[in-house]
Amino acid sequence: MRIDLHTHSSVSDGTDAPAALVRAAARAGLDVIALCDHDTFDGLDEARAEGLRIGLDVRRGIEISAELGGGSVHLLGYGCRADSAALAEELARIRAGRAGRIPAMLARLAALGMPVTPSDLAPFVGDSPSVGRPHVADAMVALGYVTDRREAFDHWLADGGPAFVDRYNVGVGQAINLVHAAGGAAVIAHPWGRGSRNRLTPVVLADLAAGYGLDGIEVDHPDHDPSARAQLRALADSAGLMATGSSDHHGLGKVGNDLGCETTEPAVLAALSARILQRGGQT
Numbered sequence: 708m709r710i711d712l713h714t715h716s717s718v719s720d721g722t723d724a725p726a727a728l729v730r731a732a733a734r735a736g737l738d739v740i741a742l743c744d745h746d747t748f749d750g751l752d753e754a755r756a757e758g759l760r761i762g763l764d765v766r767r768g769i770e771i772s773a774e775l776g777g778g779s780v781h782l783l784g785y786g787c788r789a790d791s792a793a794l795a796e797e798l799a800r801i802r803a804g805r806a807g808r809i810p811a812m813l814a815r816l817a818a819l820g821m822p823v824t825p826s827d828l829a830p831f832v833g834d835s836p837s838v839g840r841p842h843v844a845d846a847m848v849a850l851g852y853v854t855d856r857r858e859a860f861d862h863w864l865a866d867g868g869p870a871f872v873d874r875y876n877v878g879v880g881q882a883i884n885l886v887h888a889a890g891g892a893a894v895i896a897h898p899w900g901r902g903s904r905n906r907l908t909p910v911v912l913a914d915l916a917a918g919y920g921l922d923g924i925e926v927d928h929p930d931h932d933p934s935a936r937a938q939l940r941a942l943a944d945s946a947g948l949m950a951t952g953s954s955d956h957h958g959l960g961k962v963g964n965d966l967g968c969e970t971t972e973p974a975v976l977a978a979l980s981a982r983i984l985q986r987g988g989q990t
């Protein structure tokens with residue numbers, strides 16, 4: 708059984724519509740995926756309907772934009788009930804922060820000699836309720852300022868970059884609490900990926916496990932080298948955290964994150980599902 712628990716659709720910053728993503732996952736030989744769009748559940752109904760139709764198990768997921776010590780941390784929530792008002796309110800606040808920072812980012816780009824108008828941006832946002840820097844990057848590609856998303860991030864949009872504008876994020880401890888209150892299981896995404904390694908130290912991760920009941924960490928992720936994986940796996944063992952593995956697929960938007968390039972052990976998925984059932988979540 709091949710399981711990929713971290714994928715994105717065009718409902719956030721992936722490039723495949725939810726149903727197309729599910730068909731691509733089947734072609735990639737996967738049996739189970741979780742759709743983890745940024746700060747929205749809006750793609751799940753379409754993805755799960757397509758999963759039922761073609762026989763692929765699509766799990767409920769979300770990737771919440773959280774923060775720790777003033778820096779960004781991504782929290783995956785699995786099995787959260789859709790009817791949790793507290794979680795829905797927080798996600799709406801995060802999405803409002805996403806939309807609210809866009810004019811300032813476009814102003815920065817204009818000042819840098821790379822004007823992007825709201826109508827340049829609109830086709831890339833599409834009907835996503837969760838606008839992000841990758842959509843801005845896509846518009847910059849279309850306007851010929853950069854060749855791909857990576858170049859847009861590396862030169863302009865990355866945290867602290869010349870066109871970067873910060874936005875509201877929920878504290879990671881509060882985000883874990885909200886996931887649990889919605890019946891879900893909380894897993895830190897790519898803890899030692901871009902930039903977060905200095906904040907998500909082994910001590911901090913162990914504290915999130917002991918203090919907030921963090922359920923797991925994403926160990927096998929394209930951003931982690933073999934030594935990071937070995938250290939994170941040892942940490943997961945010692946802190947009683949589940950260790951997941953996933954692609955973080957964004958369609959054409961991210962190179963090196965092909966569906967199923969990293970996978971989660973069936974026993975880990977079973978443990979995750981058991982915890983969700985125990986908390987009254989939705990598998």
Ligand code: AMP
Nearest residue numbers: 745838839840841856857860861960961
């Ligand atoms: P935002 O959601 O606006 O904070 O933008 C962050 C998103 O940008 C993340 O979800 C990543 O998927 C994406 N991202 C970050 N760095 C890169 C990169 N170098 N190339 C492509 N996508 C990136």
Ligand code: FE
Nearest residue numbers: 715720745957
């Ligand atoms: Fe993303």
Ligand code: FE
Nearest residue numbers: 770781896897
């Ligand atoms: Fe992420």
Ligand code: ZN
Nearest residue numbers: 713715770955
């Ligand atoms: Zn992701």
